[in-house]
Amino acid sequence: MQNLILANLLTEPIGVAHYVVVSAFMFTCGVLCMATKRNVLGVLMGVELVLNAASINLIAFGSPFLRNDANSLGLDGQLMTLFVIVLAAAEAAVALAIALNFYNNHDSIDVDRADELLG
Amino acid sequence: MDPASNLPMLLMGAWLVPLVSFVLILFFGKHMGSHGKYAGHLATLAIVTSAVLSFTAMFGVWLPSHPLPGAAHHGEEHDGEHAEEGGNLHVSLGTSTAGLETQFTVHPVAFLADDSHAQDDSHEAPNDHAAGEAHGHDAHANNGAPISHSGEWYTICKFGSLKLTIGYYIDSLTVTMFCMVSLIASCVHFYAIGYMHDELHDFTDPEVTMRDGKKLKRPGRFYRFFQYLSLFCFSMFGIVIAGNLAMVFIFWELVGICSYFLIGFYIERKSASTAANKAFIVNRVGDFGMLIGMMALWSSLGTFNFGDTTDAEGKIVERGMFSQLHTEENGYRLQPTESMIAEEKRMCPAHSDSIIESSAESASSDVHAPPKNTAGQWLLFIGGVGVFCGCVGKSAQFPLHVWLPDAMEGPTPVSALVHSATMVAAGVYLVGRFFPVFTPEALLVIAYIGCITLLIAATIAITATDIKRVLAYSTVSQLGYMMLSLGLGGWVAGMFHLITHAFFKGLLFMCSGSVIHGVHTNDMTEMGGLRKKMPITAYTMLAGCLAIIGAGIPLSTIGFSGYYSKDAIIEQAFSFGSQNPGHVILQWAPVVGAFITAFYMFRLWYMTFAGEPRNQHRYDHAHESPKVMTVPLVVLAVFAIGIGWTLPGTNLKVTNLLEQSRPIGTLATSQGTLLPDLVIPDEHLSHEWEIKKPAGIAAFSTAAMGLLLATIIYLWKKLNPDELKQSFKPVHGFLWNKWWFDEIYGALIIAPTMLLARLVSRFDLGIIDAILHGSAAVCKGLSKVVYAVFDRTVVDGMVDGIAGVTWDLGLGLRKIQTGSLRQYIMFIVIGTVVLFIAISVVQNTGLVGSLGTDLTN
Amino acid sequence: MSSCPVGAGSRDKRDDDIGSVGLKEEPQVAQFLLDFTIFGFDVCPWPWLAYTIAGFVHVVLILNLVAVSALVFIWLERKISGRIQDRLGPTRVGGKFGWLQTLADGLKLLTKEDLRPEGSDGMLFRVAPYVSFCASIAAFIAIPFAGGEYPWIAQHLNTGVFFVLAVMGLEVFGVILAGYASASKWSLFGAMREAAQVVTYEVPLGMCVVVPVLLSGSLDMVVIGDRQAGLFTNWLVFHDPFTFITFWVYFTCAMASVNRAPFDLAEAESELVAGFHTEYSGLRWSFFFMAEYGSMFAVSILASILFLGGWHGPFPITEWLGLTAENGAVLGYLGQLLGLGNVLLKGTIGVCVMIWVRWTLPRLRIDQVMAVCLKYCTPIAAAMFLGATFWHYSLPGKNFFGLLNKPAATYEVSEGWQNQASQPETEEHLAISTPLTKLGGQ
Amino acid sequence: MQEIYWPSVFFLLFSGISCAFAVGVLLSQNIVRMAFYLVLSLAATSGLFFLAGADFVGAMQLMIYVGGTLVLLIFGVMLTSQERFIEMHTWAGDWVKAFLAGGALLFILVSAAFSVPAWQSMDRAEAEAVVASKTVTPLGMGLLGVRVDKPEEPDAARRDGMAGYLFQFEIVSVHLLVVLIGAAYLARAKRKRDLPAVQSDGSQ
Incomplete structure (x- = not known):
């Protein structure tokens, strides 16, 4: 296990694990954002964060600077990230449309009011 | 020009241009000018393009790269003049294509037979016949494979080693057919532009009366006619260029459907639609046989391809039908393959015994030994006869000839096309193309069918008064000639007659159309003396009549085109008859046929054009057809006269061309296996003087007699035809009613079928329905009991129980579903965490050992 | 914009590399600082210091360029509009040629009170102008001002065009924040319009930009510029009819995406008071102003590099005079200076055209703006893209005038990956590079 | 240090x-x-x-x-x-x-x-x-289906197209288009049904 002191971080190269930690942090933030925001658009932003975390992971796994071995994803990581970004854009468009529709129907964007599916 | 790549390209162009025209007219035809006026021009342009491409292929590629054989026929060396010409031509062509000479080296047959064949598949040069002559006609002096170019364009489907492809097989026959079909079709197209002009406006059909007593009035269908014509030409080209039997079958059916459309062009007329149905259904009967034949061949040979499939270097990857059946080891003689013998043995063990016996006995060189190799021969016989069945249907041979005379219900250009170049030619062409596969026994069948057809149709033609009907029966009869010739081994004669006949029969039909167009009736009894009103039609038709009866100076080489081909057929018949005394009828039938042909053809001409007008009103209104119709007539007349001639200064003539594609292994005299007495003579034997002389004299004298008889009766009026009719009343009635064929079919096939259907229907209503009703009642009673006892208690109880449990469960679980998005996300997070914990617990307690090692990678 | 060739030693090393690695490591200002000694004493002993100073040099140059050009353009706009619309003021007052007027305006803005509406979102209100300004400035990072072997560029990015477009797209973000944070409905309307307009116009803009990228086979602006060396016939705008049209579509869309009249709906004073910057005053307002002029200049320079030959004049004077790096550092420097002049001149002409258009055409309605983009610009751009592709494939190397495009770049241009030293030169390797040469079209 | x-x-x-x-x-x-x-x-x-x-x-x-x-x-x-x-206030719990x-x-x-x-x-x-290493061209080629970044890949078919992302790229493009159309459809302005029919100017 890598030593996590700051001096070490400043003088030694960082590895995939560091990126993964950042990604994990961002992922957690996104998930919490989804879990706590009552605003539909807040939830949407949480989703964006989560997707972004995924992108970071993919880039990190494919980066030659972090992991120069045969198991590296290589360019596939970047290609995957491209797809993630594009799909995130598509997702944002649809989610926004849903939000607008939601707003049209409920006159509000509070997700807590969308409980018609209550069992 | 490299023929291997250019020929397929040019011919594919010629093949596909009509398709393009068809598609264009199909989609835009209605909008091409008023009533699709320009559709006709488009279709004509397309077929003329095809013709140009075909002739380019012929004169630009084929002839320069494949010099015609030095002397076409052994027999003609007696004349002395042709041998010289041939030599000259060979030199002149050779110098122009000096580079190619090395590629197409001429192998003397002697080497072919002995050494192990330096033969590069399809590029085999025609064998030097002089060398062949030197060796005589012994079994080994057989010619090699004809020059052909085969290949595949597209693979439709594949089943293991079997595959269906769109391919081509091009030899001189293909190229010749292309030229012939495209030329005649072009003439017909031009002609049709004039003939069909009625369709350019609203058309009142005089033969269709509506319920309110008025005549049917409908919009013109000019463009549709040309649309069908284009498709027709495309299909015919498809058959000719086809590289395998499956492709032939596809276009075969396309030709069938086109003829259906065209014969039924005046669909509102009952007679037309019936005739179209008849043509189609009768053809289907033949096609059924063809399918059986194809199955027999495919299952045993494993390929439909005619030619060999080669790879880029020219090595043979897969051998086609012809080279499988005519193997090099066997001296190119027809022999069933190993697989066929095995197949036959598996199916009919009885035959396999005969092999074992025969193999022992065949060692002894007894000619009259019991049949050898019966196994496989039967399969080959079935395959050949099966495929011939298809040709019987398409080429209107006995007993399926009944559709062709009815097919004249279509517009006359269609009749001209159907009767000359396309539909009926397809059958004969296929027999010619498929010739290497026919065993001597199958050929005998073909010969007899042809013989019967020839006689029956000719006799019927004597009494017919409808001008087109006479020509229709004449066509059937001439097709019989071709089949007879092919069946007797006269391959070149048959195919030659196919081509000459196409020209003069196309001409005759178009002339008759011109007459009909001028006098507005089909009935010859209302015509007469028309040569003054329509001279071009009259004299072109006279040329056609002279061509069809084979007019020429006997025992010379001067005559109309029919003279060459018909004499060749009769010579072959004499040659056959001299070796097979048992089948003497086959020898004399064509001679008799020549007599009848001459009679009825000139009966037609005299009744139409000579003498005094029988119907003054019609005569007064008769007029010569417009230029667009007469010019094709003249063109065709020129061809009808001269297609059999040698091009001056060269040895370019149709027979020489056809000789180039003579099927492998047919030149030798062959003997039947199942019928050991049967001998199919070498065609070149027919040119021997001792056969040529009596045959030529017989042909000329009979034709002259027929002509004379017709002249006596109809021109000089020495004999009154009505009196003749009275005195031969039963015979006339018999012939007038077409040998009662339609009635016989009605009684023998249709009536029993109807009876059977009625019986079956009665059985269905009376017995099966009763059983059904009874069982239904029983079931009904039983179910009532079951319902009361079992269903109400057991089944319902179970269902209700499950429903109740589900309901209770749902009531409990619904509390989890809060509808709150955020809560769901929390569930997911908690679930993930729990999953991780579970995995790590499992891993650490060693429940699943390999999980950890995976993660570390 | 840095880097003249420094020292003969480094040049020799580079010459060895030609063919193995295409795109040369250009000598940075930092390298110059590290190599610089006085009496054998290192002026700059630490690399990080050198890098920091080099960065500052770039930043200061760019900042000054944008700020000074904004001054010049405001002056130009006054003069041009005065001439066009017969306004007397700009032609009469403010020192010689009126140059003092702009300075006076600047001083006035500096001294104005910085107001913030009550109820506005303070943080966003303050940060918005800087977002816009930063985005506008940041675009200049990747813009080369002179090309050749040692391009004058702050950061030579492999993805230059793409980066510039991406960064300029961020400018709208500041506008939206400003409009929203001002707590004024005029501002919000303006911001909404701006957002809609800019997001829409990025589509045809991107399509137009792709055309030169396609023709030169690189996203690198230095490569694109150097591809157009030689006579003006080599300029991509004259490459074929399609690029000619593409250029005008690009210019239209660029005008729309930087909010210039007749597309200036975000600040339509006749409808929205002043649009998104209604509530701004003083220095903050001037930041928006500078951002606007900065991005105008940026898109004009982009147009000049992508279509108008960039630092190459209509005639290859630098070549004729021998002002190239091969003939020594000083001459090369002079050549680059000429190139810089070319770029700035073309950019200024572009801005002048924008000013001319602004004072000539009336403002469009919002639906007309959208229609221009979606119904005309986008389809035309798409068609032009296809057309240019077609031309490129069917007539490779031919341009509008039917002349042969001479291979423009004076040095070999390649991405480097195909010449990696570790790879053996095998048949498969050649097979791989074939599609690239097709795509690259060199 | x-x-x-x-x-x-x-x-x-x-x-x-x-x-x-x-x-x-x-x-x-x-x-x-x-x-x-x-x-x-x-x-x-x-x-x-x-x-x-x-x-x-x-x-x-x-x-x-x-x-x-x-x-x-x-x-x-x-x-x-x-x-x-x-x-919107989120509950403390x-x-x-x-x-x-x-x-x-x-x-x-x-x-x-x-x-x-x-x-x-x-x-x-x-x-x-x-x-x-520069990534733009390899990425572009990868999206086109040619993996220039994997020259050592032994299988020529996988290297020259089969291993790329052309198909996925096309799918994503179509998907994006569909999504945009769908989003526009979802977000379109709703017509209130209870509004009285307004007579248009041209008809009178």
Whole structure:
């Protein structure tokens, strides 16, 4: 296990694990954002964060600077990230449309009011 | 020009241009000018393009790269003049294509037979016949494979080693057919532009009366006619260029459907639609046989391809039908393959015994030994006869000839096309193309069918008064000639007659159309003396009549085109008859046929054009057809006269061309296996003087007699035809009613079928329905009991129980579903965490050992 | 914009590399600082210091360029509009040629009170102008001002065009924040319009930009510029009819995406008071102003590099005079200076055209703006893209005038990956590079 | 003391910014500010991409994610804003629950990140030896279906097209189009049914 002191971080190269930690942090933030925001658009932003975390992971796994071995994803990581970004854009468009529709129907964007599916 | 790549390209162009025209007219035809006026021009342009491409292929590629054989026929060396010409031509062509000479080296047959064949598949040069002559006609002096170019364009489907492809097989026959079909079709197209002009406006059909007593009035269908014509030409080209039997079958059916459309062009007329149905259904009967034949061949040979499939270097990857059946080891003689013998043995063990016996006995060189190799021969016989069945249907041979005379219900250009170049030619062409596969026994069948057809149709033609009907029966009869010739081994004669006949029969039909167009009736009894009103039609038709009866100076080489081909057929018949005394009828039938042909053809001409007008009103209104119709007539007349001639200064003539594609292994005299007495003579034997002389004299004298008889009766009026009719009343009635064929079919096939259907229907209503009703009642009673006892208690109880449990469960679980998005996300997070914990617990307690090692990678 | 060739030693090393690695490591200002000694004493002993100073040099140059050009353009706009619309003021007052007027305006803005509406979102209100300004400035990072072997560029990015477009797209973000944070409905309307307009116009803009990228086979602006060396016939705008049209579509869309009249709906004073910057005053307002002029200049320079030959004049004077790096550092420097002049001149002409258009055409309605983009610009751009592709494939190397495009770049241009030293030169390797040469079209 | 390794410093900088603003997104109650923080977080992430050698993807992130997606988002904010500032209070209990679960998740993820040996840092010398390679063309070729970045791939078919992303690329393009049309359809203005029919001017 890598030593996590700051001096070490400043003088030694960082590895995939560091990126993964950042990604994990961002992922957690996104998930919490989804879990706590009552605003539909807040939830949407949480989703964006989560997707972004995924992108970071993919880039990190494919980066030659972090992991120069045969198991590296290589360019596939970047290609995957491209797809993630594009799909995130598509997702944002649809989610926004849903939000607008939601707003049209409920006159509000509070997700807590969308409980018609209550069992 | 490299023929291997250019020929397929040019011919594919010629093949596909009509398709393009068809598609264009199909989609835009209605909008091409008023009533699709320009559709006709488009279709004509397309077929003329095809013709140009075909002739380019012929004169630009084929002839320069494949010099015609030095002397076409052994027999003609007696004349002395042709041998010289041939030599000259060979030199002149050779110098122009000096580079190619090395590629197409001429192998003397002697080497072919002995050494192990330096033969590069399809590029085999025609064998030097002089060398062949030197060796005589012994079994080994057989010619090699004809020059052909085969290949595949597209693979439709594949089943293991079997595959269906769109391919081509091009030899001189293909190229010749292309030229012939495209030329005649072009003439017909031009002609049709004039003939069909009625369709350019609203058309009142005089033969269709509506319920309110008025005549049917409908919009013109000019463009549709040309649309069908284009498709027709495309299909015919498809058959000719086809590289395998499956492709032939596809276009075969396309030709069938086109003829259906065209014969039924005046669909509102009952007679037309019936005739179209008849043509189609009768053809289907033949096609059924063809399918059986194809199955027999495919299952045993494993390929439909005619030619060999080669790879880029020219090595043979897969051998086609012809080279499988005519193997090099066997001296190119027809022999069933190993697989066929095995197949036959598996199916009919009885035959396999005969092999074992025969193999022992065949060692002894007894000619009259019991049949050898019966196994496989039967399969080959079935395959050949099966495929011939298809040709019987398409080429209107006995007993399926009944559709062709009815097919004249279509517009006359269609009749001209159907009767000359396309539909009926397809059958004969296929027999010619498929010739290497026919065993001597199958050929005998073909010969007899042809013989019967020839006689029956000719006799019927004597009494017919409808001008087109006479020509229709004449066509059937001439097709019989071709089949007879092919069946007797006269391959070149048959195919030659196919081509000459196409020209003069196309001409005759178009002339008759011109007459009909001028006098507005089909009935010859209302015509007469028309040569003054329509001279071009009259004299072109006279040329056609002279061509069809084979007019020429006997025992010379001067005559109309029919003279060459018909004499060749009769010579072959004499040659056959001299070796097979048992089948003497086959020898004399064509001679008799020549007599009848001459009679009825000139009966037609005299009744139409000579003498005094029988119907003054019609005569007064008769007029010569417009230029667009007469010019094709003249063109065709020129061809009808001269297609059999040698091009001056060269040895370019149709027979020489056809000789180039003579099927492998047919030149030798062959003997039947199942019928050991049967001998199919070498065609070149027919040119021997001792056969040529009596045959030529017989042909000329009979034709002259027929002509004379017709002249006596109809021109000089020495004999009154009505009196003749009275005195031969039963015979006339018999012939007038077409040998009662339609009635016989009605009684023998249709009536029993109807009876059977009625019986079956009665059985269905009376017995099966009763059983059904009874069982239904029983079931009904039983179910009532079951319902009361079992269903109400057991089944319902179970269902209700499950429903109740589900309901209770749902009531409990619904509390989890809060509808709150955020809560769901929390569930997911908690679930993930729990999953991780579970995995790590499992891993650490060693429940699943390999999980950890995976993660570390 | 840095880097003249420094020292003969480094040049020799580079010459060895030609063919193995295409795109040369250009000598940075930092390298110059590290190599610089006085009496054998290192002026700059630490690399990080050198890098920091080099960065500052770039930043200061760019900042000054944008700020000074904004001054010049405001002056130009006054003069041009005065001439066009017969306004007397700009032609009469403010020192010689009126140059003092702009300075006076600047001083006035500096001294104005910085107001913030009550109820506005303070943080966003303050940060918005800087977002816009930063985005506008940041675009200049990747813009080369002179090309050749040692391009004058702050950061030579492999993805230059793409980066510039991406960064300029961020400018709208500041506008939206400003409009929203001002707590004024005029501002919000303006911001909404701006957002809609800019997001829409990025589509045809991107399509137009792709055309030169396609023709030169690189996203690198230095490569694109150097591809157009030689006579003006080599300029991509004259490459074929399609690029000619593409250029005008690009210019239209660029005008729309930087909010210039007749597309200036975000600040339509006749409808929205002043649009998104209604509530701004003083220095903050001037930041928006500078951002606007900065991005105008940026898109004009982009147009000049992508279509108008960039630092190459209509005639290859630098070549004729021998002002190239091969003939020594000083001459090369002079050549680059000429190139810089070319770029700035073309950019200024572009801005002048924008000013001319602004004072000539009336403002469009919002639906007309959208229609221009979606119904005309986008389809035309798409068609032009296809057309240019077609031309490129069917007539490779031919341009509008039917002349042969001479291979423009004076040095070999390649991405480097195909010449990696570790790879053996095998048949498969050649097979791989074939599609690239097709795509690259060199 | 060892010399400072600058890429690590920049990594710390960018990751710090992106994580900090991610937290900002999480904690802020104002939806517009959230969006602003998200922009900064994502932009800093693109910095991380540049640092990892993915320059094209970084620019892409800037252009599409930051430029496109967020403008869209803010659009949504503005279209749906009723009050001046859109704030919705989250119950305290929700916060606590969320943080407990999130903390557990974060702990697990971080410990997982450091438990894989292959993910650890390289030596400094090794890292400095890595040569930066340009990625634009290989990416473009990869999207076209030709993997120029894998010249050692033995299978020619996989190298020259089958292993690329052409098909996926096409699917994503079509998907994007469908999504945009669908979104436009979903978000279209609703016609109120209860409005009385308005006589148009032209008809009278």
